[in-house]
Amino acid sequence: MPVQALDDIAAGLLRGRVIPYLGSACVALGESSSVPTSPAELVARLTAKTTVPHKVRTNLTGAAQYIENFKHRKTLTTMMAEAFRSSPQPNELHRMLASLPELPLLVHAWYDDLPQKAFANRQNWGMAQGVSQSEHHGHWVNYYKPDGSEIAEPAPDIVTEDEMPLYAPVPDEALGWTTMLYQPIGSVAPATNFLVSDSDYVEVLTEIDIQTPIPLTVQQLRKDRNFLFLGCRFDTQLDRAFARQIMKRSSAQHWAVLPDSPTRNEERFLEEQSITRIDWPLTKFVAMLGELLQSQALTA
Numbered sequence: 001m002p003v004q005a006l007d008d009i010a011a012g013l014l015r016g017r018v019i020p021y022l023g024s025a026c027v028a029l030g031e032s033s034s035v036p037t038s039p040a041e042l043v044a045r046l047t048a049k050t051t052v053p054h055k056v057r058t059n060l061t062g063a064a065q066y067i068e069n070f071k072h073r074k075t076l077t078t079m080m081a082e083a084f085r086s087s088p089q090p091n092e093l094h095r096m097l098a099s100l101p102e103l104p105l106l107v108h109a110w111y112d113d114l115p116q117k118a119f120a121n122r123q124n125w126g127m128a129q130g131v132s133q134s135e136h137h138g139h140w141v142n143y144y145k146p147d148g149s150e151i152a153e154p155a156p157d158i159v160t161e162d163e164m165p166l167y168a169p170v171p172d173e174a175l176g177w178t179t180m181l182y183q184p185i186g187s188v189a190p191a192t193n194f195l196v197s198d199s200d201y202v203e204v205l206t207e208i209d210i211q212t213p214i215p216l217t218v219q220q221l222r223k224d225r226n227f228l229f230l231g232c233r234f235d236t237q238l239d240r241a242f243a244r245q246i247m248k249r250s251s252a253q254h255w256a257v258l259p260d261s262p263t264r265n266e267e268r269f270l271e272e273q274s275i276t277r278i279d280w281p282l283t284k285f286v287a288m289l290g291e292l293l294q295s296q297a298l299t300a
Contacts, residue, residue, distance in 0.1 A: 005276065009255060010292040012226055016102035019225050019250075021243065023232030024110040026093055029283055034086045035112055042111075045083045050075075061238070064197040073134050077192055084111050084188035090118035093230065093286045096293065098122060105221045107182050107246060109232070111196075113189035115181055120146065125179040128170075128215050129186050129193045133203040136193075140168040140204075140213040148190030170217045182218050184242060201238060208245045222250040229256035229275065231282060234266045244273065257285045 012018030027037045036042035043060040046052075050071060056062030067076045090098070091114070097106060098118035108115045119125050127144040136142065143151040151171045174180065186193035195201060204213045211219060227247045234240045234256075247254065254275040262270065262277065270277055278285060 005255065005278070006288060006292060007296075009226075009228060010289060010296050013100055013228075013289075013293065014102065014296055016100075016104050017225055019105050019107060019222060019227050020097055020103075021107040021227050021229045021232065021246070022093075022109065022115070023230065023239075025231030025233075025282060026091075027088070027110065027112050027114065027231075029091050029093060029286065031091070034088055035084045042083060046079055049079060061196065061198045061201060065199060068134070068197045068199070073132075076197065077135070077194060080111065080194045080196060081188055081192045084113070087112050087114060087117075087188070090114045092290065093282075094118035096286070096290050100293075103179050105180050105182060105218060105225075107184065107218075107227075108187070109183070109185055109242065111186060111188055111194060113187055116146075116187070116189060119179070119181065122146075122179070124177055125181065126151070126174055126177050127181045127183060127187070127190075128174065128218070129183045129191075130195050130204065130213065131186060131193045132195055132197075132200045134197075134199065140207075141215050142191065142193060143171050143174050144190055145173075150191065168213060168215045170215050174217065180215075180217055180221070182215065182246075184214075184246065205238075205241060208241065211245065211248070214246060218246070219249070222247060224251050226251050227254040227275075229254070229258075230285075232256065233258075233260075234269045235263045240265070240269050244269075247273065257282050 024038050027033050039060040043063050047057050047063055052063045052066045056066055064076055094114045095118050128141050131139055131142050151173055154169045185195040207213055252274050255278055256275045257278045259279055259281045
């Protein structure tokens with residue numbers, strides 16, 4: 001990777017111009033983890049505790065839908081909570097991002113709670129979490145203070161015939177946060193919100209093209225900013241759809257740390273979205289970025 005790219009990323013993070021987007025592989029950063037670090041690990045845990053048809057045993061959303069249909073939604077939520085309950089402590093990456101004074105937005109697309117743990121000692125931040133329509137009908141997002149208490153979402157001005165909001169309104173308190181932790185598929189903490197089954201995603205994907213489920217604050221903060229994808233893969237249509245819609249109308253330059261050889265679909269996606277691939281191990285990238293951030297902060 002050119003040195004200039006790493007310099008640009010560090011400078012952008014310090015100025016609040018680069019938005020980190022964290023995927024499942026950020027949980028462990030190469031170390032052993034007590035919680036799943038990939039969709040494959042998660043579906044293996046779910047199916048180890050209940051019988052599901054062979055054809056969906058390795059398909060996370062399909063297996064989750066089967067459990068929801070035949071065991072009840074509460075059973076699925078309980079199993080998801082158990083899979084992520086014993087989460088480790090924040091690692092070097094989470095602590096580094098939490099230390100950035102000008103970070104307006106952090107996107108976290110996995111179910112662990114390590115980012116909010118890392119932010120625990122910060123002031124003036126909060127969480128916006130995607131929620132399932134099966135458990136929170138009429139709401140796309142729930143907002144939480146750092147202590148885990150929920151902030152009431154204001155009623156939208158416009159709703160559809162089935163009382164679904166045409167956008168996700170933002171509470172006044174959340175508008176003043178220095179940093180918004182946006183978790184589009186939910187999180188184990190503070191309220192076990194999970195988008196994980198086929199029906200969960202169908203509801204969101206039906207509306208995501210017109211940006212309805214994405215908080216207006218996120219839509220505003222991403223404008224003209226760069227995204228930095230860490231611990232993410234884009235090898236499924238679902239992963240690509242969420243990343244594409246969340247980064248819509250942002251800048252024309254982004255980066256993704258992707259050490260493994262990309263699939264053909266990933267290559268097309270990276271080219272389409274102007275994402276430069278960084279083929280370093282995540283541990284190496286985080287270590288070098290941390291050193292550069294310290295150096296640039298001292299000379300700023």
